[in-house]
Amino acid sequence: QALQKGGDTISYFDIDVGQAHARRAELALKLEQAIEKNQLSLYMQPQMAMPSRTLIGAEALLRWHCDGEFISLAEFIPVAEQTGLILAIGDWVLEQACLMTAEYRRLGLVDLVVAINISPRQFLQSDFTARVEQLLNQYQVPPSAIELEITESTIMDNEQTGILVLNQLKSLGVSLAIDDFGTGYSSLAYLKQFPVDKLKIDRSFVRNIEHNLDDQAIVLSLCQMAKNLKLSVLAEGIETEPQLDILAQYDCDAIQGYWFSRPLKHEDFVRFSEKMCVSEPLVD
Ligand code: C2E
Ligand code: MG
Ligand code: MG
Ligand code: MG
Numbered sequence: 001q002a003l004q005k006g007g008d009t010i011s012y013f014d015i016d017v018g019q020a021h022a023r024r025a026e027l028a029l030k031l032e033q034a035i036e037k038n039q040l041s042l043y044m045q046p047q048m049a050m051p052s053r054t055l056i057g058a059e060a061l062l063r064w065h066c067d068g069e070f071i072s073l074a075e076f077i078p079v080a081e082q083t084g085l086i087l088a089i090g091d092w093v094l095e096q097a098c099l100m101t102a103e104y105r106r107l108g109l110v111d112l113v114v115a116i117n118i119s120p121r122q123f124l125q126s127d128f129t130a131r132v133e134q135l136l137n138q139y140q141v142p143p144s145a146i147e148l149e150i151t152e153s154t155i156m157d158n159e160q161t162g163i164l165v166l167n168q169l170k171s172l173g174v175s176l177a178i179d180d181f182g183t184g185y186s187s188l189a190y191l192k193q194f195p196v197d198k199l200k201i202d203r204s205f206v207r208n209i210e211h212n213l214d215d216q217a218i219v220l221s222l223c224q225m226a227k228n229l230k231l232s233v234l235a236e237g238i239e240t241e242p243q244l245d246i247l248a249q250y251d252c253d254a255i256q257g258y259w260f261s262r263p264l265k266h267e268d269f270v271r272f273s274e275k276m277c278v279s280e281p282l283v284d
Helices: 012-034 073-083 085-106 128-138 152-156 159-172 188-193 213-228 241-249 266-275
Strands: 040-049 055-066 069-071 113-117 146-151 175-181 198-201 232-235
Touching: 012 055, 012 073, 012 085, 040 085, 040 266, 055 073, 055 085, 055 266, 073 085, 085 113, 085 128, 085 146, 085 266, 113 175, 128 159, 146 152, 152 159, 152 175, 152 188, 159 175, 198 213, 213 232, 213 241
Parallel strands: 055 113, 113 146, 146 175, 175 198, 198 232
Antiparallel strands: 040 055, 055 069
């Protein structure tokens, strides 16, 4: 409607676009200082094994607290990617996650695996594997205590480099998961070539699974396929008991979602973990 107005009047559409640009520019400026101003933090969302419902690990999820409010990832990750700030932020996330993993281990939570989201640009940096190795050494974290989450498109958009890096990381001994599985290429032929350990089924297939037969068929197939390819499979976004029951029927290995816990800040996650009794009793 506004687009059809023509002439030299400024349409509502132009104003919207202008405002969106201004907002992005403002975020880019603020994001540049976010690290030094200590505005970034990692929340941890518990992941549980099925059917035992025991805590096995957590996904580290980035939060940006800026001028009294949390800015959503959907808004600032694209800005970070466009400006290249994602590299500094991704490196901060990686280091912070290693540091937190070391801390959990110090507290006796030695069986937890911390999953870290890796952006495409970060993954494709030539020294990425070396950086991971260096941080693991620096914080004395065994490679098996972390898992790197990569999306299919990160690998497939740069197939040769992607497979090379996956193999490097695999030799290092870290666990590798494909994030948001089912939303991208999901090509079985390619999946066979990836040295990955886990598929994370995207929340979009789980959201309505109690009511949607197609989603049931898709998720069941993904679980069976993972099993046949000897991959572990985790379902994201479990919010209700009926959803959990369906995933249990499908023999899904692990789940993550609000039903179990929202992402928690460090202290709350430690308390949560200690309550779940995965830790060795602490001697004082
Ligand atoms: P993701 O990796 O697929 O992470 C799962 C998202 O689903 C998280 O959103 C989480 O809070 C949300 N979630 C988990 N369980 C439930 C549930 O039961 N219901 C609902 N409605 N949502 C649930 P979040 O934290 O907003 O993160 C969004 C995306 O941002 C992530 O999707 C990931 O792609 C990206 N991201 C998060 N942290 C980082 C990071 O440190 N680095 C990079 N590069 N990307 C990150
Ligand atoms: Mg993820
Ligand atoms: Mg995901
Ligand atoms: Mg997702």
